Amino acid sequence: xxxxxxxxxxxxxxxxxxxxxxxxxxxSLRAWLSTVDHKKIGxxxxxxxxxxxxxxxxSALVMRTQxxxxxxxxxxxxxxxxxxxxxxxxxxxxxxTPMLFGFGNFLVPLMIGSRDMAFPRLNAFxxxxxxxxxxxxxxxxxFGAAPNxxxxxxxxxxxxxxxxxxxxxxxxxxxxxxxxxxxxGAINFIVTALxxxxxxxxxxxxxxxxxxxxxxxxxxxxxxxxLNADNAMLFLDRRFGTHFFDPSHGGNVLLxxxxxxxxxxxxxxxIVMPALGIVSAVLPAFTRRGVVGYVLVVLAIVSISxxxxxxxxxxxxxxxxxxxxxSFFSAASTIITIPSGVQIFxxxxxxxxxxxxxxxxxxxxxxxxxxxxxxxxxxxMFAVTxxxxxTTDTYFVVAHFHYVLIGGAVFPMLAGVYYWLPKITGRxxxxxxxxxxFWLFFTGMHVTFxxxxxxxxxxxxxRVYTYPNIAGWAxxxxxxxxGSYLLALGVLLTIVGxxxxxxxxxPAPPDPWxxxxxxxxxxxxxxxxxxxxxxxxxxLHPTWDARTAExxxxxxxxxxxxxxxxxxxxxxxxxARQERAVAMPESTLKPLALxxxxxxxxxxxxxxxxPVAVVAALAVAATLAVWLWPPRLPEQEEVGP
Amino acid sequence: MSxxxxxxxxxxxxxxxxxxxxxxxxxxxxxxxxxxTEATLFACLxxxxxxxxxxxxxxxxxxxIEEPTLLKPLVMTAxxxxxxxxxxxxxxxxxxxxxxxxRCGMAATLVMGTSFLALQATEYDEKLHMFTMTTNAYGxxxxxxxxxxxxxxxxxxxxxxxxxxASLRGGGFGPRRxxxxxxVAIYWHFVDVVWVxxxxxxxxxxxx
Numbered sequence: 001x002x003x004x005x006x007x008x009x010x011x012x013x014x015x016x017x018x019x020x021x022x023x024x025x026x027x028s029l030r031a032w033l034s035t036v037d038h039k040k041i042g043x044x045x046x047x048x049x050x051x052x053x054x055x056x057x058x059s060a061l062v063m064r065t066q067x068x069x070x071x072x073x074x075x076x077x078x079x080x081x082x083x084x085x086x087x088x089x090x091x092x093x094x095x096x097t098p099m100l101f102g103f104g105n106f107l108v109p110l111m112i113g114s115r116d117m118a119f120p121r122l123n124a125f126x127x128x129x130x131x132x133x134x135x136x137x138x139x140x141x142x143f144g145a146a147p148n149x150x151x152x153x154x155x156x157x158x159x160x161x162x163x164x165x166x167x168x169x170x171x172x173x174x175x176x177x178x179x180x181x182x183x184x185g186a187i188n189f190i191v192t193a194l195x196x197x198x199x200x201x202x203x204x205x206x207x208x209x210x211x212x213x214x215x216x217x218x219x220x221x222x223x224x225x226x227l228n229a230d231n232a233m234l235f236l237d238r239r240f241g242t243h244f245f246d247p248s249h250g251g252n253v254l255l256x257x258x259x260x261x262x263x264x265x266x267x268x269x270x271i272v273m274p275a276l277g278i279v280s281a282v283l284p285a286f287t288r289r290g291v292v293g294y295v296l297v298v299l300a301i302v303s304i305s306x307x308x309x310x311x312x313x314x315x316x317x318x319x320x321x322x323x324x325x326x327s328f329f330s331a332a333s334t335i336i337t338i339p340s341g342v343q344i345f346x347x348x349x350x351x352x353x354x355x356x357x358x359x360x361x362x363x364x365x366x367x368x369x370x371x372x373x374x375x376x377x378x379x380x381m382f383a384v385t386x387x388x389x390x391t392t393d394t395y396f397v398v399a400h401f402h403y404v405l406i407g408g409a410v411f412p413m414l415a416g417v418y419y420w421l422p423k424i425t426g427r428x429x430x431x432x433x434x435x436x437x438f439w440l441f442f443t444g445m446h447v448t449f450x451x452x453x454x455x456x457x458x459x460x461x462x463r464v465y466t467y468p469n470i471a472g473w474a475x476x477x478x479x480x481x482x483g484s485y486l487l488a489l490g491v492l493l494t495i496v497g498x499x500x501x502x503x504x505x506x507p508a509p510p511d512p513w514x515x516x517x518x519x520x521x522x523x524x525x526x527x528x529x530x531x532x533x534x535x536x537x538x539x540l541h542p543t544w545d546a547r548t549a550e551x552x553x554x555x556x557x558x559x560x561x562x563x564x565x566x567x568x569x570x571x572x573x574x575x576a577r578q579e580r581a582v583a584m585p586e587s588t589l590k591p592l593a594l595x596x597x598x599x600x601x602x603x604x605x606x607x608x609x610x611p612v613a614v615v616a617a618l619a620v621a622a623t624l625a626v627w628l629w630p631p632r633l634p635e636q637e638e639v640g641p
Numbered sequence: 642m643s644x645x646x647x648x649x650x651x652x653x654x655x656x657x658x659x660x661x662x663x664x665x666x667x668x669x670x671x672x673x674x675x676x677x678t679e680a681t682l683f684a685c686l687x688x689x690x691x692x693x694x695x696x697x698x699x700x701x702x703x704x705x706i707e708e709p710t711l712l713k714p715l716v717m718t719a720x721x722x723x724x725x726x727x728x729x730x731x732x733x734x735x736x737x738x739x740x741x742x743x744r745c746g747m748a749a750t751l752v753m754g755t756s757f758l759a760l761q762a763t764e765y766d767e768k769l770h771m772f773t774m775t776t777n778a779y780g781x782x783x784x785x786x787x788x789x790x791x792x793x794x795x796x797x798x799x800x801x802x803x804x805x806x807a808s809l810r811g812g813g814f815g816p817r818r819x820x821x822x823x824x825v826a827i828y829w830h831f832v833d834v835v836w837v838x839x840x841x842x843x844x845x846x847x848x849x
Binding site for chain 1: 664665666667670671674675677678679681682684685686689692693696697703774775776777778779780781782785799803807813814818821
């Protein structure tokens with residue numbers, strides 16, 4: 001069943017030495033800055049996104065402390081606005097998506113049996129841009145210049161007259177900068193999953209996690225441009241006097257909301273979908289069977305990614321748009337619950353039909369199902385326009401989307417952290433610590449957010465820095481605040497658990513869980529080249545299939561060893577027939593240089609140093625030209641890009 | 642390569658060069674996806690144009706701004722759209738190993754694209770006397786949409802000059818080594834097609 005990475009007869013010692021020589025990097029500062037290894041980049045994404053999660057969580061703790069009792073004076077209104085804006089912006093843009101990109105980066109090449117992503121240098125570039133854009137946005141907080149208008153940046157609150165200063169310039173430029181990273185990452189996932197799958201991994205054998213990542217990447221490709229257009233127009237309006245959102249000169253404030261939610265609603269699925277993919281990846285190992293209804297789940301993933309583009313107006317039911325348009329968007333918002341339900345029932349059936357192994361990852365999956373279903377119920381309530389108009393902009397909405405996002409994204413992510421920690425670190429986590437972390441997190445989450453439904457229905461509005469002593473508000477707010485501290489304690493214990501794993505954890509075997517996907521056939525942590533022999537896949541559950549192990553064992557086909565350089569295999573898009581070997585790039589500092597030039601450019605734009613911005617643009621062009629300059633190869637030695 | 646049998650025979654440089662490339666390479670998919678996301682960006686900008694126009698009222702462009710004249714944009718179209726032909730001709734040439742066709746084709750496209758940008762500059766020169774991007778929402782839309790497209794033409798021209806320079810420096814393009822040519826070609830065709838959408842939106846739709 002579970003194979004190891006010890007040299008098999010199909011690959012000789014000499015091959016292994018050559019593979020190691022080509023792929024290993026000796027530790028040095030230069031190697032650290034120039035690596036293009038998807039596993040290192042994936043780990044960096046996870047750590048950096050986790051860091052931004054902690055910052056955004058601390059912002060929330062300050063807010064909850066402020067709201068713990070009525071008429072509290074802990075933070076001033078302007079500070080409160082910046083805190084909730086950075087909390088939302090960071091959780092959505094700097095934590096949720098990058099965290100899932102981190103999982104994707106580490107896992108997709110391993111799950112599809114490849115040696116790296118399709119564009120390793122672009123991958124490194126995407127990480128540096130994410131890091132720089134995140135720091136760019138957080139750095140504004142100590143200066144009191146952070147975004148102060150919510151994560152959605154509605155005009156006219158965010159235009160120059162109503163919101164002077166750098167706040168919303170940081171928002172617009174920060175998100176444009178970050179968008180470069182998200183887009184390049186998404187394109188990389190699509191091409192990797194299309195072209196680099198192991199021979200035999202036809203579309204009906206692709207792991208559900210990879211399906212989810214690819215569907216998400218397609219949503220990013222077609223949704224993110226709306227946000228980019230919006231932010232470019234906002235920046236031009238604020239800084240250069242255009243009038244896109246200015247009604248006194250023919251603009252329209254609702255244009256912002258339309259474009260924002262054309263992006264923003266798919267973005268909910270951009271966050272939740274890969275997390276659901278984690279659930280589908282974790283379940284087989286702890287139920288001892290494949291997810292029920294593979295084809296239905298794939299169809300659900302694909303249809304959600306399409307329908308999600310037709311529901312954006314349900315965020316705008318209270319804006320006075322024509323009533324007729326509501327019926328379409330109300331119907332679409334109701335319909336999208338069907339594929340979501342299909343997935344939930346597939347997981348429930350998997351658990352009913354399988355033999356449950358109640359380890360911590362499975363606990364988090366169960367926590368996810370409970371929480372996410374509750375959030376889904378209140379979501380379906382919003383599709384009723386009349387109910388939506390009653391509860392919009394109250395804490396009921398806050399409760400709803402925290403149930404959806406913590407339930408639908410954070411619980412699965414934590415399941416994923418514990419599930420893959422042995423693979424990523426090569427060590428086992430401490431079961432007791434992890435169980436404590438789960439129960440604190442689960443209890444804290446519900447104690448914090450369930451009461452918000454109540455005081456939302458009692459009429460408490462969102463985004464207020466304080467409130468008068470109204471019966472029913474004060475008590476429940478205090479309960480929420482206590483819950484938030486429990487929640488934070490759960491996060492703290494998770495961090496302690498990860499550090500403990502790195503320091504004290506006992507060495508992990510290649511496959512501690514009996515997982516069904518290819519990453520479990522590699523060493524823990526995987527070798528720099530992932531697979532000594534690129535496997536040949538014969539079924540949906542390759543590591544449960546003796547033929548896959550045979551394909552890398554004695555008599556393995558020599559054309560899947562590829563030890564003559566950094567090489568991997570290209571296969572055809574649909575049925576994964578072997579096409580040819582390609583050379584993969586060596587480590588390089590160019591991605592870092594390019595991201596640095598962009599950071600200089602965006603900083604110069606923010607501070608209105610336009611000549612510096614021009615210099616930075618030229619530096620970007622020059623770096624790209626050098627990056628893409630064709631290597632001098634004699635014609636007969638061509639092996640691709 | 643070492644003289645070992647089996648593995649080396651299948652993985653050595655000789656084995657790579659012996660076979661012709663099969664299937665679409667990763668670079669092709671990367672460029673197609675990049676173009677798809679860029680096209681969506683233009684769709685959002687053009688969608689914003691129509692949204693603001695229909696919210697504005699019966700007279701469009703707003704009072705004080707004349708309807709755009711057609712002669713110059715049509716000439717610009719007549720230059721830009723056919724500029725894809727030399728690219729296609731060059732790409733087919735390099736697949737047969739005719740490097741001169743790559744060089745001539747890129748040079749021709751470079752001239753046509755630059756003329757397009759020069760004409761656009763004169764167009765701006767005229768229009769700026771009438772209105773600027775801060776006059777009203779129409780001005781903002783006009784300059785931002787055409788300017789953003791002009792920027793894309795400039796990027797495309799940079800890519801073509803880069804390709805021309807690389808091929809003159811003996812960058813080794815050949816029958817089995819033209820992926821970069823194909824990627825630049827895809828981008829340039831995209832820039833052309835988007836212009837047709839802009840021609841319709843900015844110049845033709847106010848007359849409808």
